Amino acid sequence: MTDSESTAETIEDRNERSTEPPVVQPEHSDSRSTAAATDSFGWRGWVLLAVVAFSFVVVPVVVIWRPPLLPRWVALVALPMVPGILLGATAVWAALRG
Numbered sequence: 001m002t003d004s005e006s007t008a009e010t011i012e013d014r015n016e017r018s019t020e021p022p023v024v025q026p027e028h029s030d031s032r033s034t035a036a037a038t039d040s041f042g043w044r045g046w047v048l049l050a051v052v053a054f055s056f057v058v059v060p061v062v063v064i065w066r067p068p069l070l071p072r073w074v075a076l077v078a079l080p081m082v083p084g085i086l087l088g089a090t091a092v093w094a095a096l097r098g
Contacts, residue, residue, distance in 0.1 A: 044094065051086050052087075054083065055083030055087055063075050063079050
């Protein structure tokens with residue numbers, strides 16, 4: 001028998017000989033997670049959803065079917081920057097508010 005096995009056995013023996021009842025830990029309940037689960041989507045969620053929809057639906061459609069009055073460089077360079085700026089600003093806003 002090695003030293004580590006004998007140490008493990010003595011610790012187990014000591015635990016068995018202990019007269020104190022075992023300590024039962026209460027189940028961990030996070031009140032924040034239960035409160036968050038019951039909250040509604042909220043107006044911040046709708047703002048985020050609108051920005052994502054604009055970024056992934058509206059701008060690509062405008063880039064693909066650009067109006068004749070819109071120069072080509074605007075459709076290919078400037079319009080794709082709009083969702084990037086909006087998503088970045090929304091992320092910073094959500095991080096500071098949350």
